[in-house]
Amino acid sequence: MRLKIGFIGVGGIASLHIQSLLRIDGTEIVSVYDVNKENAVKAAESTGAQVMDSAEQVLDPARIDAVYICTPQFARGNLEELAALRGIHLFVEKPLGLDMEEVRRKEQVILESGIIHSVGYCLRYLDTVQQAKAYLTGRQAHLIQAYRFGGSHPAEWWHRLDMSGGHLVDAVTHQIDMIRYVAGEFNEVEAKLGRVSFDSLQSKGSIYDAGSIAFSMEQGTVGSITESCLSPFHTASDLKLFGHDFFVYLSQNGAVLAIIDGGQNETITSAMDPYFEQCKAFVEAVTHHTQAPILSSYADGARTLAVTLAANRSSLERTAIHF
Ligand SMILES: NC(=O)c1ccc[n+]([C@@H]2O[C@H](COP(=O)([O-])OP(=O)(O)OC[C@H]3O[C@@H](n4cnc5c(N)ncnc54)[C@H](O)[C@@H]3O)[C@@H](O)[C@H]2O)c1
Structure with a gap:
């Protein structure tokens, strides 16, 4: 089975994750979205992914198994919660946000959903x-x-x-x-x-x-x-x-x-x-549905x-x- 991955936010750090994922067998980047269309098109060209019209469109469980959310911390909205509620495994960049209450609420939803979750403390x-x-x-x-x-x-x-x-x-x-x-x-x-x-x-x-x-x-x-x-x-x-x-x-x-x-x-x-090790661990965790290879969970990221x-x-x- 190939692991289908979506990206939301494809600036500096996302391009490092993309390079790593392209080196890992059995993974495929299928959808990307960025408010800056030029960045999205560039990422799509290097991966063969489709450029979507919104972040919500990337979060389609019929299309992807896992998502990388690499927008800056002020621009995450409720994306992590949406991914969790839709059963999409989540990699999200650090820092997790700017408001502790919001992050704690997301942490609860993620834990209850049972998805695999990893935060970018590489x-x-x-x-x-x-x-x-x-x-x-x-x-x-x-x-x-x-x-x-x-x-x-x-x-x-x-x-x-x-x-x-x-x-x-x-x-x-x-x-x-x-x-x-x-x-x-x-x-x-x-x-x-x-x-x-x-x-x-x-x-x-x-x-x-x-x-x-x-x-x-x-x-x-x-x-x-x-x-x-x-x-x-x-x-x-x-x-x-x-x-x-x-x-x-x-x-x-x-x-x-x-x-x-x-x-x-x-x-x-x-x-x-x-960065490569972190991607490898996430892919392994999602493939075998276990948090064990993940060294920084969402709760860990929240504490930092x-x-x-x-x-x-x-x-x-x-x-x-x-x-
Ligand atoms: N783990 C690490 O070592 C590491 C290193 C660098 C950055 N980061 C983190 O990654 C995040 C992004 O940093 P970066 O350096 O890639 O920033 P960046 O500015 O290079 O890229 C951010 C991208 O997100 C896009 N974006 C902004 N708002 C958006 C929205 N609402 N919806 C969709 N796309 C949106 C921008 O257009 C841009 O392409 C930050 O939280 C940063 O702290 C982590």
């Missing part, structure tokens, strides 16, 4: 991240330091706080998700977010250019995340975990892992393409979103937010 699929998680099982860090310094997305929506949630909600979400994945759940966040450079550059956007987030976790670990989306001379996306008898360092967005303790001093570099939205609120209200 870094979880790296073997290095898997090894860090395995090493940290049964060990507890006393301190976590994470940072993400880089550039901004070219799209206009990304620069609007009400459409993207900012660098923290859109991009640093990967580092926050990695912390949750390898070290447990957040307990409290307190954030300071600033816009010094953006203000002086008279940016038309409304997002922050820098942030510093202090946090504590359920088991007593404390830590900080520092981030900037305006860093032309230095980029980095790293996570460091300090224990009394170990040091774990995930650098280059998780692709390089160093573990140092009394018995070892080892550095491992991943050769994996996390809650941390980032709480950090935004913490900065705005100048208070710590407890979960």
Whole structure:
């Protein structure tokens, strides 16, 4: 049986998923929709899919088994719920949205529907991240330091706080998700977010250019995340975990892992393409109708979103937010 897939939103990230799916036997991209017709036509040309007139038309259970929703987070509407109610398996990009209540409602509908669901926290699929998680099982860090310094997305929506949630909600979400994945759940966040450079550059956007987030976790670990989306001379996306008898360092967005303790001093570099692994896992999950290969469920994505939205609120209200 061939797995028939539809795409809603075929911009930057969707084209990576399409390239991955085209390499996986037994899958076929049959329908695409994008508000930008040019993007839809381009995706259709590279896949042989049909361009549909609306997102709802893509969600036709007679035509597709699974859907990739890759619209920006402000433009998801009720698409995930529709897919679930129609029995269509769901891959949806991170972050899951900008409103926690809405995301929790969708989570409920998805869970009750019994469909397979996966959220685009692709870094979880790296073997290095898997090894860090395995090493940290049964060990507890006393301190976590994470940072993400880089550039901004070219799209206009990304620069609007009400459409993207900012660098923290859109991009640093990967580092926050990695912390949750390898070290447990957040307990409290307190954030300071600033816009010094953006203000002086008279940016038309409304997002922050820098942030510093202090946090504590359920088991007593404390830590900080520092981030900037305006860093032309230095980029980095790293996570460091300090224990009394170990040091774990995930650098280059998780692709390089160093573990140092009394018995070892080892550095491992991943050769994996996390986007491909994520697609492979989704196809396997849908084919065998099991969530087992999926490393980030919708509920998981919702929990990571809650941390980032709480950090935004913490900065705005100048208070710590407890979960
Ligand atoms: N997992 C990752 O590593 C990763 C990487 C990049 C982006 N993303 C996420 O993927 C999503 C899209 O990001 P992108 O970089 O592809 O953005 P993009 O701007 O490159 O593409 C978005 C596409 O969605 C289309 N679109 C917008 N509103 C739509 C609507 N209502 N209906 C249908 N199509 C619509 C746009 O025309 C565009 O083609 C974002 O949520 C982003 O955070 C995830």
